[in-house]
Amino acid sequence: MGDCCACYGSLVSSSKWRIGFVVAASGKKSVEVSRPLTSRKAAGKLKLHRTWTPGRRVSKERYLSDRSRTTDLQDEGREEDGNQNEEGPSSDGVQLGLEFPQEEDETDIPAEEEVKTSSKLNCQHFSRCSGCAFENGLNNPPVYNEAVTFFQKRRIAKLQLIPSATHGWRCRAKLAVRGTSDDPFVGLFEEHSHSIVDIPECRAHHPSINAAVELIKAVIRDVGVQPYDDETCTGQLRYIQLVVNSYVTSVPVEQRKNTCKVQVSLVWNSRDEDSPGTELLHKMAYSLWRRGGQGSRRDLLHSIWANFQTTQTNIILGQRWRRLFGHSELWERVGGADVCYAPSSFGQANYQSFEDLLQRLQRYVRKGSAVVDMFAGVGVIGLSLAATRKCRFVKCVEVNKHCKEPFERSLSRLPASVDCQISWHCADAAEAPITWLEGADVVVVDPPRKGLQPVLIEALRTASLRAQGKTRSPSRNEIDKVEKRPWMLRAKDGGVQREGETTWRDDDVWPEQLIYVSCGWDSFKQDCEALEENGHWHLANAHAYNFFPGTDSIEILAVFRAGKRMKKKTRA
Numbered sequence: 001m002g003d004c005c006a007c008y009g010s011l012v013s014s015s016k017w018r019i020g021f022v023v024a025a026s027g028k029k030s031v032e033v034s035r036p037l038t039s040r041k042a043a044g045k046l047k048l049h050r051t052w053t054p055g056r057r058v059s060k061e062r063y064l065s066d067r068s069r070t071t072d073l074q075d076e077g078r079e080e081d082g083n084q085n086e087e088g089p090s091s092d093g094v095q096l097g098l099e100f101p102q103e104e105d106e107t108d109i110p111a112e113e114e115v116k117t118s119s120k121l122n123c124q125h126f127s128r129c130s131g132c133a134f135e136n137g138l139n140n141p142p143v144y145n146e147a148v149t150f151f152q153k154r155r156i157a158k159l160q161l162i163p164s165a166t167h168g169w170r171c172r173a174k175l176a177v178r179g180t181s182d183d184p185f186v187g188l189f190e191e192h193s194h195s196i197v198d199i200p201e202c203r204a205h206h207p208s209i210n211a212a213v214e215l216i217k218a219v220i221r222d223v224g225v226q227p228y229d230d231e232t233c234t235g236q237l238r239y240i241q242l243v244v245n246s247y248v249t250s251v252p253v254e255q256r257k258n259t260c261k262v263q264v265s266l267v268w269n270s271r272d273e274d275s276p277g278t279e280l281l282h283k284m285a286y287s288l289w290r291r292g293g294q295g296s297r298r299d300l301l302h303s304i305w306a307n308f309q310t311t312q313t314n315i316i317l318g319q320r321w322r323r324l325f326g327h328s329e330l331w332e333r334v335g336g337a338d339v340c341y342a343p344s345s346f347g348q349a350n351y352q353s354f355e356d357l358l359q360r361l362q363r364y365v366r367k368g369s370a371v372v373d374m375f376a377g378v379g380v381i382g383l384s385l386a387a388t389r390k391c392r393f394v395k396c397v398e399v400n401k402h403c404k405e406p407f408e409r410s411l412s413r414l415p416a417s418v419d420c421q422i423s424w425h426c427a428d429a430a431e432a433p434i435t436w437l438e439g440a441d442v443v444v445v446d447p448p449r450k451g452l453q454p455v456l457i458e459a460l461r462t463a464s465l466r467a468q469g470k471t472r473s474p475s476r477n478e479i480d481k482v483e484k485r486p487w488m489l490r491a492k493d494g495g496v497q498r499e500g501e502t503t504w505r506d507d508d509v510w511p512e513q514l515i516y517v518s519c520g521w522d523s524f525k526q527d528c529e530a531l532e533e534n535g536h537w538h539l540a541n542a543h544a545y546n547f548f549p550g551t552d553s554i555e556i557l558a559v560f561r562a563g564k565r566m567k568k569k570t571r572a
């Protein structure tokens with residue numbers, strides 16, 4: 001299946017779903033895009049909305065009114081204890097028109113646990129659709145209990161699960177298109193079958209996604225587009241990818257609820273746009289844009305893209321893209337930075353939960369740190385740290401070359417006051433990873449569901465030893481990798497690091513902090529054990545997020561520190 005990842009889209013985000021996704025494009029050489037240091041120092045202080053504290057009992061009304069207040073997180077400093085200063089869902093949740101689990105009057109609010117378990121799905125598609133694994137207790141997935149025990153053994157007393165909006169949270173979806181042109185189905189595969197369940201009223205989807213699906217089905221019927229047939233490998237439209245764009249700045253925040261637009265990608269069964277049969281693609285796109293595009297009565301669509309895919313596998317997206325109508329850039333405000341996404345790049349499906357996670361992650365990074373963001377995608381974590389933590393430098397490392405262009409665009413929107421050298425590198429995190437770690441104070445890893453590669457774990461263990469001033473010769477494997485990738489060697493003062501001679505000076509900087517963002521619980525457990533082995537790293541704090549309500553999965557934000565956990569001194 002390749003690098004399937006819980007965050008990719010509807011077809012892959014549940015343990016029940018059987019379709020996988022293989023990570024796109026691997027760039028061989030390290031392509032660098034960077035922004036030089038600006039001489040100006042950070043000027044204005046960043047104002048972020050303080051919104052909702054999950055541990056507190058707060059009514060939705062109070063939550064909404066809290067949005068008008070602001071707080072200066074810059075002054076909060078680094079947070080060692082994750083249970084302090086907790087931030088809840090951002091104002092984006094309201095902006096996105098999501099349903100929050102807490103609807104009750106403040107006087108009549110059940111305890112936090114009850115709130116979490118009382119949320120019901122109430123979805124008419126549940127019995128057939130493989131998207132959600134359970135209908136009740138959407139904010140209490142069974143795996144959370146296992147996680148609590150796992151972290152308790154590591155002295156994280158009570159792992160908190162930060163709840164999510166339970167309905168309308170999914171802002172990205174990949175849906176299969178099957179059936180006939182007169183009666184198309186758009187949805188997910190039924191479990192253990194090849195049939196598609198039509199899910200027009202999906203409760204997880206953002207309402208704009210369901211509206212776009214309805215429009216697409218109408219156009220399929222009118223234009224006579226043939227949905228894909230898995231047995232004969234014929235038909236034209238295989239999948240659609242729908243991405244909600246919530247950053248519509250032209251309207252006030254409180255009115256954005258109904259103005260989210262949708263970026264539509266039509267996955268077409270042909271090699272490219274010159275292949276026979278693509279006239280129908282253009283006809284379909286034209287009809288869609290006329291009915292739902294900018295200036296139309298519905299004004300629902302952000303843009304329309306074609307993706308060309310002919311392989312007879314479960315891989316959803318092909319490598320070729322073409323913009324047909326609308327904006328070329330999709331912007332979101334994420335973690336204090338304007339971030340641009342291409343339809344081909346990875347993006348989180350639950351915007352609101354990701355925002356919560358990012359705001360907490362930022363507080364673990366000391367101001368002025370040098371950061372390496374591995375598995376960076378379009379660089380969202382790195383950009384948000386650059387924007388909020390006055391980082392010395394940020395290096396983003398990502399294998400998907402399609403993420404380079406959106407990163408460059410985001411870079412151009414970082415305020416000039418952000419005095420940080422930030423760069424994006426197209427590289428495989430498993431190729432000579434030690435070279436990325438050197439010089440950084442903090443390493444952030446956000447791998448696909450399968451977790452970290454053994455060679456990266458080995459490099460992290462070596463880095464921890466170096467950070468503690470312990471010398472260990474690099475393994476033969478590490479040396480070989482470096483020798484094979486000479487373009488990755490950087491000349492250093494004194495020529496300390498040279499091809500074929502991999503030694504490091506004792507005064508070099510190595511990461512003392514590792515921040516692990518995980519969407520794969522099973523791989524995280526294994527990686528955690530491997531990192532802790534022989535006291536290379538120890539777990540300092542962890543938080544759980546419910547990125548996919550209704551599925552048995554959790555997203556983990558874990559903070560490790562180099563070396564063994566220090567024993568508390570006891571008085572004699």
Ligand SMILES: C[S@@+](CC[C@H](N)C(=O)[O-])C[C@H]1O[C@@H](n2cnc3c(N)ncnc32)[C@H](O)[C@@H]1O
Pocket residue numbers: 003005007023024346347348374375376377378379380381397398399400427428429430446447448449519
């Ligand atoms: C879970 S996503 C995280 C992306 C980003 N941090 C975000 O939140 O948008 C994992 C990313 O790792 C990338 N990736 C997968 N395998 C990789 C590898 N071997 N080396 C570098 N990046 C890789 C994927 O392309 C994807 O963008």
